[in-house]
Amino acid sequence: MNWITNYVRPKINSMLGRREMPENLWIKDPETGEMIFHKDLEENQWVIPSSGHHMKISAKERLKFFFDDGVYEQLENPKAPVDPLKFRDEKRYTDRLREARAKTNLEDAVLNGVGRVEGLELVATVQDFAFMGGSLGMAAGEAIIRGFETAIERRLPLVLFAASGGARMQEGILSLMQLPRTTVAVDRLKEAGLPYIVVLTNPTTGGVTASYAMLGDVHIAEPGALIGFAGPRVIEQTIREKLPDGFQRAEYLKAHGMVDMVVSRLEMKATIARLLKIMLKQPVEPDKDVLALPEPAEERLEA
Template identity: 50%
Template sequence: MSLLDWFADRRKTAPVLRAAPENDEGDGLWSKCPECGEVVYRKDLIANCSVCLACGYHHRIDSEERLRLLLDPGSFTEIDSQLSPTDPLAFKDRRAYADRLRDSQQSTGMRDAVVCGSGSVEGFALAVAVMDFRFMGGSMGSVVGEKLTRLIETATAQRLPVFVVCASGGARMQEGMLSLMQMAKVSGALERHRNQELLYIPLLTHPTTGGVTASFAMLGDLILAEPKALIGFAGRRVIEQTLREKLPDDFQTAEYIQDHGFVDAIVPRPKLRSTLASLLAIHGQKAAALVG
């Protein structure tokens, strides 16, 4: 028997090893934490805002769950839900952009990567937008930028604070310059909102990167973040290759960003609602004092 034949026989008889999925939920009753490996009862995890009871790891949640946890029951009214992206560049890489859009819309039930509307938190009215990472990595295309701009302009006209939950890989490359221009468009709307002395608070969740970080995610009057969220513009490997030096292990984490002055507060998800209500109350008292 030749050496090649021996290896071929070994391949046929060797057991096949497969890695366990990162979040092994078994029969749906249990959930395994990808950070510490702890297996917890799924209902207990959901009751704790999808935060690991053992290590505090913040599991990713969708826009619907985020709104449920954040807003007063029945207070949310969605706007511009009919806006849907097109494919102006007829873009195609390994797959056509139109196919990617269709698959994301079918799997998420959303038209694009952000949900916008108005609601209240402990009785305080606000305009709110929630980005959803399930839809093409939460990437910002022309529809995401347009919906955010319209939301901010509506909030300015109605003198409402704006709260945006950021979760994005950045600008959507399949739309080219049409995507990049959304950075300036949303930023301009925020500047007009600020000129009216109105409050804007972004929440940076895991991950918040690319063109979203380089625009509206970092323009808040107060910038909040979830623990250990990845926050940055370029990727770690790109930065290390450019600088030709090793970066700290905690580089681009929410904690690192806060230590360097770019985040005002890190707020665990179970405390977000009460924290936001307190900030809205303080801002309302300040506004009333200025008017008085």
Template identity: 60%
Template sequence: MSWLTRGRARIQQILGRRDVPDNLWTKCRGCGTMLYTKEFEANLSVCPACGHHERIGPAARFALLFDGAVFERIPVEMPADDPLKFRDLKRYPERLKAARAATGEADALALAKGTIGTVPSVVGVQDFAFLGGSMGVGVGAAFVRAAEVALAERRPFVMVTAAGGARMQEGILSLMQMPRTTVMVARLKEAGVPYVVVLTDPTTGGVTASYAMLGDVHIAEPGALIGFAGARVIESTIREKLPEGFQRAEYLLAHGMVDMVVRRHELAATLGRLLRHLTRTPEPA
């Protein structure tokens, strides 16, 4: 038993369990430092000790990116929950119900619109907490909806990715979202509507093989895992040891796979400058 566990147990004995919240402290997944949760969240969920960027959900991401944290959610008509009647250890609808209860989102991709650096924009955010951010028909529907709004209103589309790949419970239907989203990206490019991708930890599988790598500009958060297959799968296939930092944002930047690596504290300002440049919007007074 660690000193923290012993200390917590002792405090609970003295004050009573209700007086000691379970989420008072957060352990950094990068360096293991115990961080006071309120201070950690105030620092945009970035560890002050090692700079590790923890995963954050759509609500926090929207508040971070939009000017003054002011935005409007874009509703999406969700498709049928269980098209293949899939069941593993649990029925698929049960997994969806639990994910929705835990995240408050209808599916793994949430949409909103507002201004970023004074530029009216559409933002999509994948939530890794929702079944690993997996890409299913619902994610495809949300992506299409975001692109349609961007096209109709001539707004840049900023896509923030975080996914473990396609959603196995939807089989071939999940894989069909790859060409579906690719077609929408092509429509954006044909119309001259900017499409910017922000790659966060992790972005893998079919998401990387489709819309995550089709942006006009690719920005990555520090240390983000970005790739298609896992490192162990690649090593076992090529029978070679992979380079240090392989599939991390900094490695991809050095090898031309992403355009820039930007700390979370600087992301909104960087996107604002970029979107103003892409849309030829004057600098704010």
């Protein structure tokens, strides 16, 4: 059997010109089960056309889609102590970091970029959930603060894309200290009179929602994003009650006043550019659909 599998079958395949099919060519819609060709999905910013489901994307892809022509200056993250607590569970923390860096090609869970969005220069800070769940450790905290400091130095607005499971347990209290440190950075940006917009993506939970992710001038959420401090299952077990449908999802939070807008990723760039121009008192092209007024009652009767 091994001889047939290892020699005969590959020989026949090579003679017939058959090629192995990569496993990731088609991606399944989690909501409908529909299969979508990965190139079509990538061209649509990883938003499934039929259902509108927003797939997770990397920090680099998000910056490429967000900035004009995908061009931006990547800021170097500050150096931070590695494994200050010498933490180990099933694996050493240093091993987990090494695996995450190899997987994402990032130094840590946060990436800063400076570029233009519809001609408006700004700083964008993005958390990558693929890097240890976007968890907030010392290096990530330093990177976020670097983004705010750059915005203050260059007098630019800052847009932050949050995606995180919360504080990084492997760094203990040192991770929790990033919450007040990043909050101070937000206050400094606001004291400088610069706009701060937060985009809440799926998921944004834990200590991130207890600090900088809920301190924006405007809070925008992607459709279907899970947003909250503790997860729904933990809350149900704590209060011993069934939660409402869609609890902690973007649409539910907007209906209850915790989120200002729910905006598709496909419209995010134009929406943020328009908001920032209004906040910076720059000329904005009128939106005919938004500004159109109904006809007076007399004219409608005459018609």
